Amino acid sequence: MADVDPRVELAGIPLRNAVLTASGTFGYGTEFAPFLDLEKIGGFVAKSLTLEPRFGNPPPRIGETPSGMLNAISIENVGVKAFLEEKLPALPAGVVVIASAFGTAPEQYAELAARVSPHPRIAGIEINASCPHVKAGGIEFGQDPQLLGELVRTVRAATEGPLLVKLSPNVTRIADMAKVCEDEGADGISLINAVQAMEIDVRTRKPILSNVLGGLSGPAIRPIALRMVYQAAQVVNIPICGIGGISHAEDAVKFLLCGASAIQVGTLNYLEPGAAERIAQGIAQYAADHGFARVADLTGALELG
Numbered sequence: 001m002a003d004v005d006p007r008v009e010l011a012g013i014p015l016r017n018a019v020l021t022a023s024g025t026f027g028y029g030t031e032f033a034p035f036l037d038l039e040k041i042g043g044f045v046a047k048s049l050t051l052e053p054r055f056g057n058p059p060p061r062i063g064e065t066p067s068g069m070l071n072a073i074s075i076e077n078v079g080v081k082a083f084l085e086e087k088l089p090a091l092p093a094g095v096v097v098i099a100s101a102f103g104t105a106p107e108q109y110a111e112l113a114a115r116v117s118p119h120p121r122i123a124g125i126e127i128n129a130s131c132p133h134v135k136a137g138g139i140e141f142g143q144d145p146q147l148l149g150e151l152v153r154t155v156r157a158a159t160e161g162p163l164l165v166k167l168s169p170n171v172t173r174i175a176d177m178a179k180v181c182e183d184e185g186a187d188g189i190s191l192i193n194a195v196q197a198m199e200i201d202v203r204t205r206k207p208i209l210s211n212v213l214g215g216l217s218g219p220a221i222r223p224i225a226l227r228m229v230y231q232a233a234q235v236v237n238i239p240i241c242g243i244g245g246i247s248h249a250e251d252a253v254k255f256l257l258c259g260a261s262a263i264q265v266g267t268l269n270y271l272e273p274g275a276a277e278r279i280a281q282g283i284a285q286y287a288a289d290h291g292f293a294r295v296a297d298l299t300g301a302l303e304l305g
């Protein structure tokens with residue numbers, strides 16, 4: 001295993017390995033420092049930011065299902081100012097940080113990107129065009145190719161830094177959404193966000209979330225995510241970051257084989273806060289066991305037929 005090169009590149013961002021942690025499931029990074037060495041994972045995507053601090057939906061806003069988690073947090077975050085002034089400086093120097101931008105109009109995303117991406121600690125921006133439970137904003141951008149195109153175009157004009165677009169699975173044709181991002185100048189795409197879902201408590205006869213609808217994440221969505229990464233990879237040449245229900249190194253490898261250059265670990269962080277480091281080691285082990293000199297060579301190595 002010693003001679004496997006674990007390094008990959010995502011949207012022009014060099015990563016020490018292919019494992020990032022997903023926005024909203026890893027706080028602002030420091031919360032996880034007691035559980036894993038932040039400098040041993042590829043990097044992390046911070047909680048989505050809005051221009052002003054934002055309170056999310058009232059509780060209950062998280063619930064369990066037999067194979068995943070349902071949430072309707074709705075982008076509760078400290079806002080861009082506190083992120084830049086308080087959260088970023090608290091991180092160890094070698095940690096790769098990707099900021100996530102959210103807004104209700106393309107101009108808000110663009111302003112966020114313009115404020116955050118020049119910061120020397122920020123490796124890139126991921127725009128969250130896909131939050132499944134915010135009434136105005138993310139979900140519309142992620143579901144309408146024209147709006148998505150306008151969003152990517154507007155943010156692209158506001159930053160020269162690496163730009164990833166995080167896609168919604170709540171669409172009919174994921175390949176069309178991926179292509180729009182490439183055409184409008186994104187450097188990469190991340191997929192998927194949570195799948196719109198609901199759950200009911202039959203004792204109370206009420207939905208388990210105050211918001212009624214939420215986003216399903218965790219093992220239940222992994223095959224859906226894998227299918228979408230595969231379909232997106234057929235139509236774009238920009239790198240893909242695969243997300244959705246990854247729990248083991250082999251899950252991560254499946255995304256790489258389907259065409260992802262890197263992956264993100266999300267819901268699993270709540271169960272096993274050190275999981276990303278374990279998965280990074282497991283991917284390198286898989287590469288060694290299967291005769292790959294570089295983890296990067298796993299990308300697109302799916303055998304069909």
Ligand SMILES: Cc1cc2nc3c(=O)[nH]c(=O)nc-3n(C[C@H](O)[C@H](O)[C@H](O)COP(=O)(O)O)c2cc1C
Pocket residue numbers: 022023024025047048069071073075100128166192193194216217218219221243244245246264265266267268
């Ligand atoms: C509690 C929670 C909060 C989330 N918040 C965000 C967010 O702020 N921005 C975002 O882009 N995705 C957010 N997500 C979606 C995750 O980043 C990820 O795309 C999704 O959970 C699927 O991956 P997983 O199955 O590994 O969790 C959130 C997910 C959860 C479970």
